[in-house]
Amino acid sequence: MLQYAHIYACVLVLLLGNAVAEYKYETKLFNVPLDHFGYQRNETFNIKYLVNEDHWDRGDGPIFFYTGNEGQIELFAKHTGFMWDIAEEFRAKIVFAEHRYYGASMPFGNKSLDNDHIGYLTAAQALADYAELVNFLQDNSLKPRYPVIAFGGSYGGMLAAYFRMKYPHLVAGAIAASAPVHMFPGMLPCNVYHRIVTSSFVVANITCKENIRQSWSVIRNFVTTKNNTDWLRTQWKLCDPIKNATDVQTLIDFLQSMYETLAMVNYPFATDFLLPLPAYPVRTVCQYLNQKLTGQKLLVAIGNVLEMFTNYTGKSPCVDYKKGNDYGNLDASGWDYQACTEMVMPMCTTGESDMFEPSPWNITKVSEDCHKKYNVYPRPDAARLEYGGDRLFAASNIVFSNGLLDPWAGGGLLSSISDTVKAVVMIDTAHHLDLMPENPNDPESVKIARREHKRNIRQWIREFQQQRENEKKL
Ligand SMILES: *[C@@H]1O[C@H](CO)[C@@H](O)[C@H](O)[C@H]1NC(C)=O
Ligand SMILES: *[C@@H]1O[C@H](CO)[C@@H](O)[C@H](O)[C@H]1NC(C)=O
Ligand SMILES: *[C@@H]1O[C@H](CO)[C@@H](O)[C@H](O)[C@H]1NC(C)=O
Ligand SMILES: *[C@@H]1O[C@H](CO)[C@@H](O)[C@H](O)[C@H]1NC(C)=O
Ligand SMILES: *[C@@H]1O[C@H](CO)[C@@H](O)[C@H](O)[C@H]1NC(C)=O
Ligand SMILES: *[C@@H]1O[C@H](CO)[C@@H](O)[C@H](O)[C@H]1NC(C)=O
Ligand SMILES: *[C@@H]1O[C@H](CO)[C@@H](O)[C@H](O)[C@H]1NC(C)=O
Numbered sequence: 001m002l003q004y005a006h007i008y009a010c011v012l013v014l015l016l017g018n019a020v021a022e023y024k025y026e027t028k029l030f031n032v033p034l035d036h037f038g039y040q041r042n043e044t045f046n047i048k049y050l051v052n053e054d055h056w057d058r059g060d061g062p063i064f065f066y067t068g069n070e071g072q073i074e075l076f077a078k079h080t081g082f083m084w085d086i087a088e089e090f091r092a093k094i095v096f097a098e099h100r101y102y103g104a105s106m107p108f109g110n111k112s113l114d115n116d117h118i119g120y121l122t123a124a125q126a127l128a129d130y131a132e133l134v135n136f137l138q139d140n141s142l143k144p145r146y147p148v149i150a151f152g153g154s155y156g157g158m159l160a161a162y163f164r165m166k167y168p169h170l171v172a173g174a175i176a177a178s179a180p181v182h183m184f185p186g187m188l189p190c191n192v193y194h195r196i197v198t199s200s201f202v203v204a205n206i207t208c209k210e211n212i213r214q215s216w217s218v219i220r221n222f223v224t225t226k227n228n229t230d231w232l233r234t235q236w237k238l239c240d241p242i243k244n245a246t247d248v249q250t251l252i253d254f255l256q257s258m259y260e261t262l263a264m265v266n267y268p269f270a271t272d273f274l275l276p277l278p279a280y281p282v283r284t285v286c287q288y289l290n291q292k293l294t295g296q297k298l299l300v301a302i303g304n305v306l307e308m309f310t311n312y313t314g315k316s317p318c319v320d321y322k323k324g325n326d327y328g329n330l331d332a333s334g335w336d337y338q339a340c341t342e343m344v345m346p347m348c349t350t351g352e353s354d355m356f357e358p359s360p361w362n363i364t365k366v367s368e369d370c371h372k373k374y375n376v377y378p379r380p381d382a383a384r385l386e387y388g389g390d391r392l393f394a395a396s397n398i399v400f401s402n403g404l405l406d407p408w409a410g411g412g413l414l415s416s417i418s419d420t421v422k423a424v425v426m427i428d429t430a431h432h433l434d435l436m437p438e439n440p441n442d443p444e445s446v447k448i449a450r451r452e453h454k455r456n457i458r459q460w461i462r463e464f465q466q467q468r469e470n471e472k473k474l
Helices: 004-013 073-079 081-090 123-137 155-166 192-204 206-222 226-235 245-264 281-286 295-310 332-339 363-374 382-387 407-411 444-473
Strands: 026-033 044-052 063-067 093-097 148-153 173-177 398-403 421-426
Touching: 026 123, 044 073, 044 123, 063 073, 063 081, 063 123, 063 155, 073 093, 081 093, 081 444, 093 123, 123 155, 123 382, 148 155, 148 444, 155 173, 155 382, 155 398, 173 444, 192 206, 192 245, 192 281, 192 407, 206 245, 206 295, 226 295, 245 281, 245 295, 245 407, 281 295, 398 407, 398 444, 421 444
Parallel strands: 063 093, 063 148, 148 173, 173 398, 398 421
Antiparallel strands: 026 044, 044 093
């Protein structure tokens, strides 16, 4: 299970894929200190950010600021259509800021991810970069004139919320979409994520889930002879043969990760983001698994699912199960390090509340693996202590939105904490659909959520402008 951190890392970022939209922006660099929290390392480096001012009211129009998460910033710009869709109406400037240690925002060039250099990769350092960038965008003014609205999805949603919480003097409000801010040790049962993955398959067809649950023992019992592994390799078009127990486990991890990913990106339209998939991919793959199947028939059906998942465009010669779910554009290794330090998100399977083989969460094992890889030990309580866990009573002007078909919703804030820290729940959507561009297939729930977002943003901008008016009168 060594891959676990890695697999979850990948699925967390597997956010946004869908419609191909061409957005225009300028690409810029901004110089930031390597270390915001100490004075002995005086190096600086550049983070990348993208800007569009087409609709901006330079007098006092808002700045829509995307707090970049674990990947190249262009990816998030391309898939966060909501910001682009509403920029004209709000006469907003759009900014997408890249997270340090991802994309081109590397403090030590291609050595940044080495153990000797990776230490300045933390959420707090990234937020401090964003704070300096916002200050610069306000012309270093003592009385900033542009209301800043933070946006983010997934880990980016956590950052958007934390940005408002830590820097309320710089950020007027935050839309935090599918942000698993509760997914820290002790806050939730560790089986929540996989329970939701499973229910997504139950919603498609309960027999589909039962077939998947049966498949693990069928696979393990089948691959005990060379003849059978050869058959399976041909049937499933695997790039590599299955030679030993490690390979079997790797294949099973790949399948599990595939089902998780399908649940997360179960969007109502075809996506071409990290991997091209049809609309409602869970329902689509379940068409192969809706009848009770056993033995080799079940294996043939799962081969069809694998083909849909890996080869929707018909361009993949074979299934590279050893590669893991490591899709382009995203930097899995950076996130893996974050998961090994402050972003400790316990996950387990029970085989009862979910359709997977039981696998406990074992922090000792996780710590040992992290130490081997990065020479660091995780601090399981660090994020809760720094960012407040579910005790956000003193926070304000944040909307946490979640879709209940999104496995990450289990770690989301699902009921409002106050008049200004609000939950928006969409019963029938996957991972932050509300941030994506408008689509004819959008369910009513996401349309309502977007209207609610716009209402809140308007309110935050009004409050900001009211404060400026009040100051002028003094
Ligand atoms: C950074 O610190 C070094 C000594 O550690 C010093 O030589 C150098 O001048 C400093 N650079 C800046 C820009 O402050
Ligand atoms: C790393 O960057 C240096 C300097 O830019 C370059 O000379 C070197 O070839 C790069 N190494 C790799 C493995 O890309
Ligand atoms: C090998 O597998 C094939 C197809 O599953 C089967 O027809 C054949 O009898 C098997 N041969 C042996 C020696 O088990
Ligand atoms: C299992 O086989 C793979 C090649 O398929 C090899 O790379 C790996 O070292 C083997 N593992 C063990 C534990 O024998
Ligand atoms: C599952 O799919 C099968 C085959 O299409 C169908 O007969 C059955 O009614 C479905 N079950 C549910 C609960 O939709
Ligand atoms: C992908 O589709 C192409 C075209 O149908 C086919 O030739 C190829 O074998 C498929 N690859 C996999 C892994 O299914
Ligand atoms: C957790 O992992 C450690 C280290 O690998 C191992 O010694 C221990 O037995 C595991 N605990 C459980 C409950 O599996």
